[in-house]
Structures are given as structure tokens and as C-alpha cells.
Amino acid sequence: MHYTLNQLRIFVAVVKAQSVTKASEELHLSQPAVSIQLKNFEAQFDIPLTEVIGRKIYITDFGYEIAAAAESIIEQVHAINYKTLAYKGQLTGKLKISVVSTGKYVMPFFLSEFLVQHAGIELLMDVTNKNRVLESLESNDVDFALVSILPTTINIEWLDLLPNRLYLIGKAGQKVTGSGDVNELFKDLPLIFREKGSGTRLVMERFIAERNISVLKKMELTSNEAVKQAILAGLGYSIMPLIGIKNELNNHELEIIEVPGLPVKTTWSLIWLKEKKHSHASSSFLEWMKCKKSEIIEHNFNWCAQYR
Template identity: 60%
Template sequence: MNYTLHQLQIFLKVTQLKSITKAAEELHLTQPAVSIQLRNFQDQFEIPLTEVIGRQLYVTDFGTEIANAAEKILAEVYAINYKTLAYKGQLAGRLKLSVVSTGKYIMPYFLSGFLKQHPGIELVLDVTNRAKVIESLENNEVDFSLVSVLPDQLQVERTELMPNKLYLVGYKEHGLDKESYDHNIFEGLPLIYREPGSGTRHTMEKFINKYHLPVRKKMELTSNEAVKQAVIAGLGFSIMPLIGIKNELINGELRIIQVNGFPITSTWNLIWLKNKEFSPLADAYLNYLDRYKNQIISDKFRWFSDWDK
């Protein structure tokens, strides 16, 4: 056996994503480079690690065992690197967060200063829908999660970051030019929804059910960006977070339709499992937020708080 740490890293990423192309993208390598390293790694075993059926890559049972071992080996290597930095007096380690998809518009601003202060930190940031975010938190796979809708059946603690405001949004030529509308406007609007499990959809449906709005569902899309492009194209209307449509509002691609009771307001919360034992790194990050979050909001999100003024 003469495999390298680089080959272990590539093999593990391929098994996690079930795709050479996606693994190459995440590792910032070319697809041929990943394929070559994967083949060289396979050549050291007599038993297949993966197999391709049609165009789908599958991991064999033996390959799964090797992937589990590779993950443990790489974790030990990371630990050695972090211990070296810690011995030198530097804060180091992996900070793992899961973030709902619209949270990607705010979370980087609450991380960048901390990471600049501590260059020995490795950030693992998973951006996905609310259901998967809560699942990763429940399984204790992350230190923190960012949500705008708190989980119902999971005991968590939290720190509030900033408000989240949702508006009814249409394309630029929608022709709805009154200063304000009542809820009857929804009778004639084809609404575009996010997928089940989305925090935006949860908030939207909660509002619709509360006021018994006569909505007409037009379509369902799996990301905030997809909904945004569909609305811009004139395929329908949607209730969207202000945080994710700033540029489109400024350049006129999207327009807010003023409706009584809007905006729908919730709060972005950074949450963690109750009674979780923090690593020194996670504890330091919470202290950083307590000290700097108000300044970050003032510096980076003044436009957000001033939008309705």
C-alpha cells in the first residue's frame, strides 16, 4: 500500500458526493485529475471500491468501509495540524455550521472578521434547506445552525442576529401600482412556492393559513435563486426575503407589492443544541458574536433596516 493523504481526501469526497465532477468542483481540481487519482487509489486494492452503472457512480460495501477509515485518518491529520497551531498559541480547529439557503446572504458577514482574526480556523459551511439544517443539528454534526424559524421538537439555545423581512414580490411590468392592497390581491396572483422543508415556505404558509388567504399555487422550486429568476421572468409572484433580492430591487428587475400586513417579520437565529459542550473554538466564536454583532449589522446591513423608511 502506497496511497497518499491527497488520494484519501479525493476518494472520501467522491464517496460523499457520488460524483467525480462534483468532487472536482469542491476540491478545486480538474475532473481528469480526480479521475487519475481515484484510479491510482483503486489500483492498490484487489476489491472494487466504486462501480458505475449507467452514468451513476455507486460505492461498494468495501468502498464504504475504506471511506470510513479514510475519514478517520484525515480527521487525525487535521487534529495534528490544529494541535500544532494551538501549541503556538493560535486558535485553531474546524468550525462547522449549517445554514438555510437564504441565510447565505448574511452569515458570511458574521464570520469574516472572526476568520481574519484566527487564520488557523477551517470553516465548514453547509448551505441547504431548513429540514436538512435541523437534521444536521439534531445529529450533532455541526456546532451551530442559522435559521429564521426555530425547530419545534428540538431543545436548542440561541443568539439573535437580525430581523428577516418577507415581501410580496413581482416582476417589473406587473402593473400593480396602487400604494397598498388588501389580502384579496392573492385571489388573482399565481404564487411560486419554495419546496417543502424550506424556512421561507414555512413562514409563507403560516401567514397564508393565519389569514385564510385565497392563494393560487403556480409552481414549486427548490431554491431562492430559482424562485427569483422565475419571478423576474414573469412566471408568477412570490413572498421572498428582502435580504436576498437587494440587487434585483435596485436595478428594477423585481418590485415589491405593498400589501396590508407585510412585511412578514421573523428573526435570524444562530442556534445550538441545549447543554452542548463547546470546543474552545465554538466558545470563542460565540464571544465574538456577542461583542461584534451589533457593529456588523450597523456596518453591513444599514440598508436593510432603512428600507421601509
């Protein structure tokens, strides 16, 4: 047998995702590339690892055994790499972070220089909605989480990073009437919501409920990017975080609509479980954040100050 480490990695991803398409997305590879490597890997075994019924892939019992062995091999390879780097005096280990979806516009800027300086750190970052982020944190599956609304049901510690401001956003050039009165403005305005479990949706619903605003028409989409594209297509308006629309504002594709009571202001915070026993990698990152956050904010987010 001549299977490669890459083939093992692909097979484990397919088994976990129960789908070639989902595995290719997670691995950032094309679906044909994953299918070819999977086929080449399976061809080296006399016993089937998978079977396809209709358009769905099923893992055989033997396939699950091979996947478990493959995962163990991959972990051992990582361990060898870590030991090699550690012997050279370099920081090693895994850094696991769960980030609310809009946080993808924030977290990479706080990670980039740290990861460049510490090549032995393996980053595992999950970008999802607020509910799932908090589930990951509460079950201690991650070292840190990035949120814009602090949870009240979990015992945490946190480090505040930067302000998060949410405005009513529309396609540039679209006329909005009744802007002097909140209820008049929203009366005929088609609104686009994020999915349930999203922090942005929670802020939007609170704003509407507190002012007893009647929503005539609404659409629900499952990501900040999807909402943005819907607004660009002229499908409606939404209350969105400023942090995710920098380019569209600069290019005059989207515009902020002035509304009494907006922006809603929250804070981007890095949070972790109280009394968390940090690994060397995660404790080093936390110290890095405390020392470098002001410099990173000044360099990457000072553009936000022009919007009030």
C-alpha cells in the same frame, strides 16, 4: 504507491456521495478534475475500488476499506496541523454550523473576520432547508444553527442577530392590479413557493392561510436563488426575504409590491442546544459574536433600514 492527500480526499468524497458529480460539487472542483484524480488513485491498486454499471458508480468492499483508512489519514493530518497551530498559541479546531438556505446571505458576514484572525479554525457549514437544519442541531451534529424562526420542539439557547423581513416580490415593471385588497391582488397572481421544510415557505403559507387567500396557480422550487431567477424570468411572484435580493433591487430588476400585512417580520438568530458543551473553537466564536454583532450589522446590513 504514490497517492496524494488530495487523491485521498477526493476518493473519500466520492465514496460518501456515491457520485463523481456530487463529489465534485461538494469539493468545488470540476467533474473532469475529480474523474482524473479518482482514476489515477485507483490505478495504484491491483484490486478494484469502484465499478461503473450504466452511469452509476458502485464502491467495492475493498473500496470501502480503503476509504475508511483514507479518512483516518486525513483526520490525522488535520490533527497534526491543529497541534502545530496550538503549539504556536493559535486557536484551532472545527466550527460546525448549519444554516437555512437564505441564511447564506447572512452568516458569512459574521464569520469572515473571525476566520481571518484564527486561521487554525476549520469551518464546516451546511446550507439546507429549515427541517434539515433542525435535525442536525437536535442530533448534536453541529455547534450552531442559523434560523429565522425559533424552533419550539427543541430545548435551545439563542443570540438574536438582525431583523428578517419578507415582502411580496415581482419582476420590475410588471403591472399588478387590485393592490388595495389582499384577496383581489392575489386572485390572478401566479405564486412561486419554496419546497416543503423551508422556513420561507412556512411564513408564506401562514400569511395566505391567515387571510384565507385563494391561490390560483403556484410553482414549487427548491432554493431561494431558483425562486429569484423564476421571478426575473417573469414566471410569477413570491413572498421573499429582503436579505437575498439586495443587488436585484439596486439594479431595478425586482421590486417590492406593497401589500397590507406585509412585510412579515421574523429575526435571524444563532441557536444552539441548551447545556451544549462547547469546544474551545465554538465557545470563542460565540463570545466573538456577542461582542462584534452590532458592529458587523452596522457595517454590512444598514442598507435594509431603507425598506420598511
